[in-house]
Each structure stands twice: as C-alpha cells, then as structure tokens.
Amino acid sequence: MxxxxxxxxxxxxxxxxxxxxxxxxxxxxxxxxxxxxxxxxxxxxxxxxxxxxxxxxxxxxxxxxxxxxxxxxxxxxxxxxxxxxxxxxxxxxxxxxxxxxxxxxxxxxxxxxxxxxxxxxxxxxxxxxxxxxxxxxxxxxxxxxxxxxxxxxxxxxxxxxxxxxxxxxxxxxxxxxxxxxxxxxxxxxxxxxxxxxxxxxxxxxxxxxxxxxxxxxxxxxxxxxxxxxxxxxxHMVGSRASSLHGGELLDSTGTTEALLTLKDDINLIESDEKKGIANGVYVDPKKYTLFTALPAAGSVIQWFMETLNISEEQLMDSMDKLYENYRKGVLPENITWLIPHFSGSGTPTKSTLTKGLWYGINSETTLDDLVFGLFLGLTFEFKLAMETLIKSDGVSCIKAIGPITNDNLWLQLKADILKKDIIALEMDEAVSFGGCLIANHSKSVVNSKSEIYHPLDNSNSSKLNKIFTEQYLPIYKSKVNFELNINN
CATH class of the missing domain: 3.30.420.40 (ATPase, nucleotide binding domain)
Structure with a gap:
C-alpha cells in the first residue's frame, strides 16, 4: 500500500x-x-x-x-x-x-x-x-x-x-x-x-x-x-493523474487556479517574464513545464458565499438553474462580471497591487445575476491567462481537475468562451492519486470517468465573447494601468 x-x-x-x-x-x-x-x-x-x-x-x-x-x-x-x-x-x-x-x-x-x-x-x-x-x-x-x-x-x-x-x-x-x-x-x-x-x-x-x-x-x-x-x-502531481500530454492544457482548480502545459525543452522568452509566465522541470525530469497561476478561484467563491451569507447548497441550486437556462439559450437580463484580483493579479499582469472589481451591478441585480457574473469573470480571467501562456491554436483540449468538475455552468462557460472542448475528469483527489501513481512508478494511468463539454454554437457564446472583447479587456487594461501607476 x-x-x-x-x-x-x-x-x-x-x-x-x-x-x-x-x-x-x-x-x-x-x-x-x-x-x-x-x-x-x-x-x-x-x-x-x-x-x-x-x-x-x-x-x-x-x-x-x-x-x-x-x-x-x-x-x-x-x-x-x-x-x-x-x-x-x-x-x-x-x-x-x-x-x-x-x-x-x-x-x-x-x-x-x-x-x-x-x-x-x-x-x-x-x-x-x-x-x-x-x-x-x-x-x-x-x-x-x-x-x-x-x-x-x-x-x-x-x-x-x-x-x-x-x-x-x-x-x-x-x-x-x-x-x-x-x-x-x-x-x-x-x-x-x-x-x-x-x-x-x-x-x-x-x-x-x-x-x-x-x-x-x-x-x-x-x-x-x-x-x-x-x-x-x-499542480504538477495532479497533472500526472490526468495523463497530460503535449498540446493539452491542464486547468487545475483549488484555492487558486493553475494553467499548465508540457514541453520538451527550455525556451526562455524575455516578454514572458513581464507576463508572469513560469517555467520549470516537470515531475518527469525529461520534460519541462510552462505554468501560470491565477491567485483567486476557490478563495473568491468562498468569499462570495461568506459575504452574501449563502450556503454551498444555495450556490449550487442557483448554478444549476442558470446552467439549465443557459443550455436553452437564455442569459440573465442583467449580465455582470467580476475581475477577481482579490489577492493581486496573475498573467498577463502579475502584481500584488491590483484589486478586485465587479462591473454591471445596478438596483435590479439579483443573486442569480451575481452568481453568473462570478463564474463569467473567473472564465474571462482564465481566457486572458491562457491566451498569454500559449497560442490558442496550439491547444487541442483542456483537461480540468479539482472542484470545477462539479460545476456544470463554469465548465460550459469555459468551453464556449475558450472555444475548446473541456474534459472534466471525475477523479477523487487528483493530487493524491497522482502521488500514488508516481510513487508506484506507474507508466500508465487508470482511466477515469470524464465528461466532455463541447462549445455551443449559438448567439449566447457570441454575445459573451463580445462582452469579453468590448467590455472586459478595455476595463481590465485601464484598471491595471491605473493601479500600477498610482503605486509607482
């Protein structure tokens, strides 16, 4: 054992x-x-x-x-x-x-x-x-x-x-x-x-x-x-449990959210330094890692529940209802979104000086609107980091491990906004399982159950990507520039 x-x-x-x-x-x-x-x-x-x-x-x-x-x-x-x-x-x-x-x-x-x-x-x-x-x-x-x-x-x-x-x-x-x-x-x-x-x-x-x-x-x-x-x-150990291969991207969720891809050699690019992209040696020392982490994921969700005094059951009920509507082509009337810089920002502007921001709130904003905006904002942040880390056309699929695999709404939003298949690996404790595989010197991986979320080709995904381009990116850049300038 x-x-x-x-x-x-x-x-x-x-x-x-x-x-x-x-x-x-x-x-x-x-x-x-x-x-x-x-x-x-x-x-x-x-x-x-x-x-x-x-x-x-x-x-x-x-x-x-x-x-x-x-x-x-x-x-x-x-x-x-x-x-x-x-x-x-x-x-x-x-x-x-x-x-x-x-x-x-x-x-x-x-x-x-x-x-x-x-x-x-x-x-x-x-x-x-x-x-x-x-x-x-x-x-x-x-x-x-x-x-x-x-x-x-x-x-x-x-x-x-x-x-x-x-x-x-x-x-x-x-x-x-x-x-x-x-x-x-x-x-x-x-x-x-x-x-x-x-x-x-x-x-x-x-x-x-x-x-x-x-x-x-x-x-x-x-x-x-x-x-x-x-x-x-x-995060590297968890990727071993996912049987990560070159050209695939790992989305490892927990307190933070990590993006990881593998490569065969080292190529240190000066511009990557400014973007906060990290290189490393993989758990298999013949391979190298290209890695970045977003300081907030599970921690922001936890803050959201504690601040609004809602239980995990209430959050999941709201997410399930929003997911069912989303699959039917129904978006919230009032779309809000979050920039989750609660502990600073990650790639492409890695800084401890940045702060969180929630856009689009008005007097008619409901709890469901906020729940949707929470996961929409986390997905926007992930998209920006992914496109900085690796060219989108170089990613064949995204493998997701951790708590995100229980969140249908979050996974479907990612598939639509990233325009990639998201493979949610239904494995219990990916890091512990990966640690077991490595310690046992296993060359193969026991197949885990998985669910694939394919991008939906509808007007909703087009509308959300338009929000990303026309609202999120300009406000993100202005916010970050303002924060960095006033602290210089």
Whole structure:
C-alpha cells in the first residue's frame, strides 16, 4: 500500500491506496492546513501541521499501516523553513502568498530581474522562496553563519527520515534553481544575498529518499523499512493523474487556479517574464513545464458565499438553474462580471497591487445575476491567462481537475468562451492519486470517468465573447494601468 500526503493551502489530506486492485482508495483523513495570521502576515503553522499529520496517520488504521511500504509527499510550492547548522528552525514558515518580503523584490534592478528569469525561468516575485529566505535571514539569522532551506515536502521528509532531499518540480519553485544546468544557482543566491544558505540535493519524483525513522515508526505504527519520497508540486502531481500530454492544457482548480502545459525543452522568452509566465522541470525530469497561476478561484467563491451569507447548497441550486437556462439559450437580463484580483493579479499582469472589481451591478441585480457574473469573470480571467501562456491554436483540449468538475455552468462557460472542448475528469483527489501513481512508478494511468463539454454554437457564446472583447479587456487594461501607476 501507498500512503499519500497532500499539503494544500486550504486542506491537507492523508490517503491510503491499495495499488494491486486498480488503485483503490482504502482510507482518507482530511483536515484544515493550520495557519497563524497576524494582521497582514500569514504563516503555515508547521508545528501544528506536523503533529496533525502524525496523529492522523494513526487514523489510517493499524492493519492498513502495516501494509504501507511507501509514503509520497506532494504539497504547495515556495513555502519552507530556514534551518541552522544544527537543523533547528529559524523563524516562521511564511505562506507562499504572504507579501512581507516584497521589499526584497522591489530592490532588484531590471538587469537582476532579467538575469534571474534567464537562469530560473521564473519572474522575480514575492511568492517564490528566494525573497522569503532573504527576509528570514535579515530578521532572524546571522549572515555569517551557515543555513539550510527546505520547502514544505523537504521538511516533512526530513522529519520522517532524517534525510535532506528535494524534487525537481519543487526546486523549480524556489527562484534559486538553474533550469538549464539543473543545479542550484550561485549567481541568483548572490543577487539575493543568501550565499550562506544551502539547498538539498535534487532527486526524481518517486525516488526512495529515505526510510521512516524508528521514533516515527513507534509513534505511528508505520513500518521502519517504509520508504518516503517527494512526488512534487501539487499542480504538477495532479497533472500526472490526468495523463497530460503535449498540446493539452491542464486547468487545475483549488484555492487558486493553475494553467499548465508540457514541453520538451527550455525556451526562455524575455516578454514572458513581464507576463508572469513560469517555467520549470516537470515531475518527469525529461520534460519541462510552462505554468501560470491565477491567485483567486476557490478563495473568491468562498468569499462570495461568506459575504452574501449563502450556503454551498444555495450556490449550487442557483448554478444549476442558470446552467439549465443557459443550455436553452437564455442569459440573465442583467449580465455582470467580476475581475477577481482579490489577492493581486496573475498573467498577463502579475502584481500584488491590483484589486478586485465587479462591473454591471445596478438596483435590479439579483443573486442569480451575481452568481453568473462570478463564474463569467473567473472564465474571462482564465481566457486572458491562457491566451498569454500559449497560442490558442496550439491547444487541442483542456483537461480540468479539482472542484470545477462539479460545476456544470463554469465548465460550459469555459468551453464556449475558450472555444475548446473541456474534459472534466471525475477523479477523487487528483493530487493524491497522482502521488500514488508516481510513487508506484506507474507508466500508465487508470482511466477515469470524464465528461466532455463541447462549445455551443449559438448567439449566447457570441454575445459573451463580445462582452469579453468590448467590455472586459478595455476595463481590465485601464484598471491595471491605473493601479500600477498610482503605486509607482
């Protein structure tokens, strides 16, 4: 059996899989990923996270744990811990979306930013690890001493096995990894003044990176010869479960929304840096990734429900009614739409300075109008990011995983506005499943049920695309230019 650990921004999931009978899920335990919030600062509470993982492993059941011979770890990227020479933590585990290290990024020259992109394939941004490391060194450490940086899955591996290691797709999110040489970049470390920080050796996803320490075995019931592996960055791991191929685009939804496509080589384009497009090494290190993320998806939907005090059931009822009408060719009389920059914007204008905007509201706007406008706006944002990431004619189809697969209205809007088939993969826990496949070194993928949403050729889709072109794009550009100019 394989035990997968999936650490997400919102939730953490432990899943036990039977690998001999079509990858059957035996048991899953889920809990909220613990955080510490202090005004505008947000940290992942690593002490609580670790204790919850240990205590919840026991809930998998003693009989199941005796059969577990591999543990795979997938997680969000960028966040991690700084350790001193005695491997003791220094400072907090800053959440990937926290912006306290923005001043580090602001002090980079244009030449330094360009050099960073040409080495790491990532635009210099506060979300990645490098600025967090520099901030922690400044606030908590001594620049004359030696330190280690471990991302979330690396640190969990260390606690489970005592070994230091990381994986390619995780290393690719640090802003310190040279994609061309596949080595840690001393040049980038020098730019950030973190030359005294060492990073772990990089291994392939699924590789044996150590066995469970005896102390952990005694606490949990895991076998001491059970080996542990890092399978990668959660969106990349989820794509493995979708059997993503070249020419296909992955739409991975959760707290954020990620767009991912695969390529065979590296081609770092200067204009892509300004658009916030990220390159990386895939969980299969023979391939590379072209990736971008929209900071808001599930988080905006959650805000919408909490602010309007509506339940998930009420939201789904409204979406079902709107979907039925939409399929019949009926649009809301009052079409509103949202620009969901609640946590800043993603591609093509990656910035933490932008704000959300809702257009088209009047005194007759109903809840159904707002629900439609919510998902219309999320779809417009996705369309803009997709057309920036990859040429539309280079996309054969879009594979969707995550909560979006339960949302008929959202999926049909995407099919019509993107003019692509949307394949909604009905798989339970794509990241956990992908982690199981990688840890089991599976070359094939178990076929999952899927539903295909074909573009509807009617006046509604034409009208919505006209709104995108004539309303959304001009207002988007004006809004973003205004926000960036007043903050300069």
């Amino acid at each position: 394989i035990l997968t650990i999936d650490v997400g921004t919102t939730n953490t999931k432990l899943t036990c899989w039977e690998t001999y009978h079509n990858y059957k899920k035996i048991k899953q335990v889920k809990f909220s990923t613990p955080k510490i919030c202090n005004n505008d600062y947000v940290d992942f509470d690593i002490n609580s996270l670790w204790e919850k993982i240990i205590s919840n492993i026991k809930l998998i059941g003693a009989d199941n744990l005796k059969k577990v011979d591999r543990i795979s770890i997938a997680s969000v990227g960028e966040a991690g811990v700084l350790l001193d020479k005695n491997f003791q933590r220094i400072g907090p585990m800053i959440a990937w979306f926290d912006q306290r290290s923005q001043t580090i990024i602001d002090h980079l020259s244009k030449n330094e930013q360009n050099m960073i992109y040409q080495i790491t394939g990532l635009p210099a941004h506060v979300h990645y690890s490098a600025s967090k490391i520099a901030w922690l060194l400044k606030e908590y450490a001594n620049t004359m001493e030696k330190y280690y940086w471990l991302c979330i899955p690396d640190y969990l591996l260390f606690l489970l096995t005592g070994n230091l290691a990381t994986e390619y797709s995780i290393a690719s999110r640090t802003l310190c990894y040279d994609l061309k040489t596949k080595e840690w970049s001393e040049e980038v470390k020098k730019i950030f003044n973190i030359e005294n920080v060492e990073f772990p050796n990089v291994h392939s996803a699924g590789e044996n990176m150590g066995t469970v320490q005896s102390s952990i075995s005694k606490r949990t019931g895991l076998n001491s010869d059970c080996y542990v592996t890092i399978v990668g960055h959660d």
